Amino acid sequence: MDHKEEYHWTIEAKASLFDLKLNEVWAYRDLLVLLVRRDFVSFYKQTILGPLWFFIQPLFTTIIFTFIFGNLAGISTDGLPKPLFYMAGITAWNYFADCLTKTSTVFKDNAGIFGKVYFPRLIMPLSIVVSNLVRFGVQMLLFLLMMAYYYLSGAIFHMTSAIFLFPFIVILMALLGLGAGMIISAMTTKYRDLAFLVTFGVQLLMYATTVIYPLSEAFSKYPDYAWIIAYNPMTPIIETFRYGFLGEGSFSWGSLGYATAVTTALLLFGIVIFNKVERNFVDTV
Amino acid sequence: MPAIKVENLSKAYQLGQIGTGTISRDLERWYARMRGKEDPFLRIGESNDQYTKSESDVVWSLKDINFEIEQGDAVGIIGRNGAGKSTLLKILSKVTAPTTGRISGKGRIASLLEVGTGFHPELSGRENIFLNGAILGMRKKEIQRKLEEIVDFAGIERYLDTPVKRYSSGMYVRLAFAVAAHLESEILIVDEVLAVGDAEFQKKCLGKMGEVSKGEGRTVLFVSHNMGSIASLCNQCIFLQNGLVKDFGNAKDIINHYLASLKNTNKVYVNDQFSDLPIFTRVEVMTSEPGAIQLNGKDLKIEIDVYMPKNLTGMAVSIQIMNENELPIIFTYIFDTSQPILRDVGIHKLKCVLPKCKLYENNYYLKVHLAESKGKTKFQEIDNICAFQVQMPDDHIEWGWQKDVCIYTEKFEWEISSANN
Numbered sequence: 001m002d003h004k005e006e007y008h009w010t011i012e013a014k015a016s017l018f019d020l021k022l023n024e025v026w027a028y029r030d031l032l033v034l035l036v037r038r039d040f041v042s043f044y045k046q047t048i049l050g051p052l053w054f055f056i057q058p059l060f061t062t063i064i065f066t067f068i069f070g071n072l073a074g075i076s077t078d079g080l081p082k083p084l085f086y087m088a089g090i091t092a093w094n095y096f097a098d099c100l101t102k103t104s105t106v107f108k109d110n111a112g113i114f115g116k117v118y119f120p121r122l123i124m125p126l127s128i129v130v131s132n133l134v135r136f137g138v139q140m141l142l143f144l145l146m147m148a149y150y151y152l153s154g155a156i157f158h159m160t161s162a163i164f165l166f167p168f169i170v171i172l173m174a175l176l177g178l179g180a181g182m183i184i185s186a187m188t189t190k191y192r193d194l195a196f197l198v199t200f201g202v203q204l205l206m207y208a209t210t211v212i213y214p215l216s217e218a219f220s221k222y223p224d225y226a227w228i229i230a231y232n233p234m235t236p237i238i239e240t241f242r243y244g245f246l247g248e249g250s251f252s253w254g255s256l257g258y259a260t261a262v263t264t265a266l267l268l269f270g271i272v273i274f275n276k277v278e279r280n281f282v283d284t285v
Numbered sequence: 286m287p288a289i290k291v292e293n294l295s296k297a298y299q300l301g302q303i304g305t306g307t308i309s310r311d312l313e314r315w316y317a318r319m320r321g322k323e324d325p326f327l328r329i330g331e332s333n334d335q336y337t338k339s340e341s342d343v344v345w346s347l348k349d350i351n352f353e354i355e356q357g358d359a360v361g362i363i364g365r366n367g368a369g370k371s372t373l374l375k376i377l378s379k380v381t382a383p384t385t386g387r388i389s390g391k392g393r394i395a396s397l398l399e400v401g402t403g404f405h406p407e408l409s410g411r412e413n414i415f416l417n418g419a420i421l422g423m424r425k426k427e428i429q430r431k432l433e434e435i436v437d438f439a440g441i442e443r444y445l446d447t448p449v450k451r452y453s454s455g456m457y458v459r460l461a462f463a464v465a466a467h468l469e470s471e472i473l474i475v476d477e478v479l480a481v482g483d484a485e486f487q488k489k490c491l492g493k494m495g496e497v498s499k500g501e502g503r504t505v506l507f508v509s510h511n512m513g514s515i516a517s518l519c520n521q522c523i524f525l526q527n528g529l530v531k532d533f534g535n536a537k538d539i540i541n542h543y544l545a546s547l548k549n550t551n552k553v554y555v556n557d558q559f560s561d562l563p564i565f566t567r568v569e570v571m572t573s574e575p576g577a578i579q580l581n582g583k584d585l586k587i588e589i590d591v592y593m594p595k596n597l598t599g600m601a602v603s604i605q606i607m608n609e610n611e612l613p614i615i616f617t618y619i620f621d622t623s624q625p626i627l628r629d630v631g632i633h634k635l636k637c638v639l640p641k642c643k644l645y646e647n648n649y650y651l652k653v654h655l656a657e658s659k660g661k662t663k664f665q666e667i668d669n670i671c672a673f674q675v676q677m678p679d680d681h682i683e684w685g686w687q688k689d690v691c692i693y694t695e696k697f698e699w700e701i702s703s704a705n706n
Contacts, residue, residue: 007394011379028559033417037417045407116402118379118419267475279382282375283298 017280020271024120031119035127040134047106054138062087070210076216078248082157084146085246089211091143092241093165095136096173096234099201102128103181104198107189107281114282122271123276125182129174147245162244162251169237171246172263176233179266186270186277190284209234214242217249233262244247286391288472288504289377289454294350294386296372297343339435346372348528349386353636356391356471358507359498361519361536363543364511366611368525369568370508374398374476376641377506392471392504395421401461404602407451410460413419413449417464434435438493439463459486466493470675472504473497477511488547491518510611513689529599547648552577554670561591564663565663566590566632568653570671577673581694585642587671589635592654593627604636607669609648614692615639620658643694644675646686 025032044050062083069075070082076083103125107114110124150157188195209232212216218226229235236255243249347369355361362370375381377388378396403420404413414435418428428435436442439459441452449457466473475494495518498505509515515522515536522539524532525545532539554568567590573583587604603618614642617637619626650672655665677686 007290008391010390011376011388013383013384013385013387015382028422030423030425031416034419034425038408038412041412042407044407076338112667113403115380116399117396119420119422197698276682282381 016124016145017272018023019275021120021122021275025122025126028123032123032127032130036130036134037121037168038083039127040129051138054135055142056088058087058139058142064166065090066149071248074265076217078216080157080242080246080248081150083216084150084155084157085214085242085248087143087146088094088242089209089238091136092169092238093206093211094139094211095132095170095233096159096177096237097206099129099136099174099177100181100184101198101202102132103148103178104184104188105195106185107277108163108185108195111282114170114278122274125185125274128181129178133170133174138205143245160244160247160251162240164244164261165256166244169241172237172259176237176259176263176268179263179268179270182270182274183266186273189277189281205232205234208232210249214248215239232257233259235259288356288358288392289354289388289390291350291388292386294347294373294376294383294388295345295375296347296369296381298346299343301689306378342639344650347383350528350530352530352533353588354506356504357498357502358521359494359507359519361515361522361540362506362525363515363522363540364508364525364531365547369528370525371398371476372528373525374474374506375506375549378474390472393469394472394474395465395468395470397462397473397476398474399459401449402450404457404461408438409448410452414460414464417461418468421465421468422470423468432586435460435463435467437591438467438489455486461532462486462490462493466490466553470503472506474506478507487514489587494518501644512544512610516540520594538557544609544648547650552671554667554671559594561594563597563655563657564592564628564667565592565653565655565667566592568651568667568671570651570673574671574676578646579642579673579675581643581646581675581677582641585639585644587637587639587651589637589653591627591633591635593630593633595605596629597657598628598656601654601656601658602626603654603656604637605642605652605654606649607652608692609650612692613652614644614649622658640653642675646675646677646688647692648672652675 012261047053065086068174070077070086077262106124106128114121114124182197184194185195206212208229210229215226215229215235234260236252239249240251240256241249243251312667330362350369356557362373363371364506372381373398374384375398378394378398395486401413401417403417408416411432414432415425418431436445439456441456441460441463444452444456449460452460452483453567465475473494491514494505495506497503498518505518507515507518519536521534522532522536522543522545523530524539524546528674531546532542552570552572554565556566558564559566567588569588570577571586572579573586574580579585589602589604591602593600598621600621601618603616606701607612608612613626617639618636619635622625626635652666652668653670654663656663
């Protein structure tokens, strides 16, 4: 008699690479919500300023960028008010960078809990991305306040219909950070070297993205090398973001489509290698 | 049809440093796989004996395990430390994947490998119940429905909205166990986590687990060193030894088999392999009676030979006397700093006498350590050697000597006076 079909589950030495276990993730969706809540609540406990801390970092970065890159180095901001230009870039970049760096250490940070209980491991990086969304939301609020201030004081900028792409852009940033972060996290469980590169690499990557300069400026000053910047998938995202909210920036459906394609590819690859490593990482961490 | 079926299950671990030199090894492995050959670093046949040095640094924590568990059975998993018990539970809980083989099963698994996994100290008891429950795989609705029962079982009603960092360790354990025990799973896996709670709570937990398996027909797998709890809870037992299933069957029989296997180790430990490091060459327990039997109240002698390959100062030797539940009862040591020992090259003989040893009747064995205290170097640690049995003197006390009434006896005096004066 063959009863194999009646078993609900099997644990095997080798699992299929392309079983993404997404249905399992869905079954644990309540856990995702609770983890996000935990991050949020535990962040505020025993702080005086609470969510105000979310403001301080982008605010100071904007001030410093305005002085150094705007005034001292005199890099063009496409005619936009400098703080507004930088704030747009920083807000978007920070979200991506947070998703990337936090996801990249997910195995190391959760070794304790991963070693003791099973749940779909993907929940953890997902919860990081969603938790960061809260922080991003608060920083967006700051950005909108700043827009209102500049609007009232008569600065020239205008929103474009590309603003309706905003939700899509946020998802794109989240998934790009998630995908890249998962690849790094999977590669660092055994060889920690890469972990040192991440913080440093993210910083460098920012300069290869149009955070502190517009893409048009890169093309006019370094026409031969600007393709590096244009092929960075974060560039179209930030350019679209700026174009939508401030009306300046190089927006094209083609480049946004390219960013989407890269994101999808990285994400799928990320999930596959994350799931592969997850099965045995407890033994090597 | 069994609830859990384990087929040819093996798990290999790599010993030593991970990370250095593993790239070249990974490449070698990959190359071997490409040619369709066996992994050069995974040689089956190497046994997992912690006390002998093996040539390969891959160790098989579980080796080709096969067994089936019927639904509703309460199965105890017993064996010495390092026998593979925890590895088996980890694989069953899907925390780590097996190296070869497969497990098939029916129904949801709730596993409690550690108390309070995922508890966040800043969150309240209530929030942690939800978080912990969700980590274990419960839906929010399910937890909501069980909340009252969980709180009731844990007895933390008054503290429900207090952060768990303010809980006593007992409350913490109670809450954690309560959440796992109330998960509607077909299979419950419990590692030795109950040891943290107090006796009353342990009883309550065992009661709950018994209720789960007998009353609700759920399957329970339980690891413990406490044969008493295993005997009272489990109807089936798996005895693991060096990564192999040594015996499987009726709990009472297997427990007796396991306890007998502890006794049967030789009362003399001899090692004739010298190395360039200090090493025990012989450890022998000299019991008061022949046949490795020690009478309570008589002197117990332990003789130790140590080989020193070079001149060293700061050596230290220590002995632990452990009982059959792997509980250390006596610890004694000698340090070079207080009395010169083991300073010269060659074999040294040490003799330790415990005058009028008052161990209670039970089975005991030794664990010996050889170390150098200045550099904090541990040269050798040998566990589970020189088994002996303590018997109580044959003076007929009224009730006879009951098992496990104590682990140690002491001289005592009663003073009698009358309240009428």
